[in-house]
Structures are given as C-alpha cells and as structure tokens.
Amino acid sequence: MGFVGIRLEQLKALLAAVHSEQLPCPLSPDALACQGFQDVSEQILASLRGLEQNAVRAVLVAVIAERLSAFDKPMGSA
Numbered sequence: 001m002g003f004v005g006i007r008l009e010q011l012k013a014l015l016a017a018v019h020s021e022q023l024p025c026p027l028s029p030d031a032l033a034c035q036g037f038q039d040v041s042e043q044i045l046a047s048l049r050g051l052e053q054n055a056v057r058a059v060l061v062a063v064i065a066e067r068l069s070a071f072d073k074p075m076g077s078a
Contacts, residue, residue, distance in 0.1 A: 002047050006040045008067050013037075014044065015060040018053060025053040 003011065017023035017035050024031055027048050032041040048056050 003063050025056050026050050
C-alpha cells in the first residue's frame with residue numbers, strides 16, 4: 001500500500017516533523033500518534049519502519065516530488 005492513502009499535506013507535515021526533530025527516527029507508532037499521524041501510521045511504517053532520519057527524509061522528499069510532478073503533467077499524458 002505504501003503512501004497511496006496519505007494526502008500530500010500529510011506527507012509535507014510528516015517531513016517537517018522529521019526535519020525539525022519533533023518526530024524521532026526510527027519512527028514508532030507511539031511517536032507518530034503523538035504528532036497526529038495515528039490514522040496513517042500503518043502506511044507510514046510499512047515503508048519507513050527502522051530507517052534513520054536521513055533515509056526517512058530522502059524517501060519523503062522523493063515521494064513528495066513525485067506527487068508534485070504528477071500535478072504538473074497535462075491531462076492525458078503518461
């Protein structure tokens with residue numbers, strides 16, 4: 001499932017929390033819940049469990065960039 005069910009705004013907020021060190025890495029269900037990500041913690045942990053801060057940031061930046069580039073594509077293009 002990965003990040004499919006997570007809104008772009010949530011991904012940006014997650015990245016901001018990791019970057020500001022409000023959310024410690026490796027991520028845990030409790031830490032995610034404390035930061036308000038309890039509703040998407042399963043999806044987050046499915047991809048980011050056990051990763052250190054730099055790896056979590058790299059994955060989130062890549063996912064956010066991919067989402068943003070999808071918004072820039074003209075309708076009907078692949």
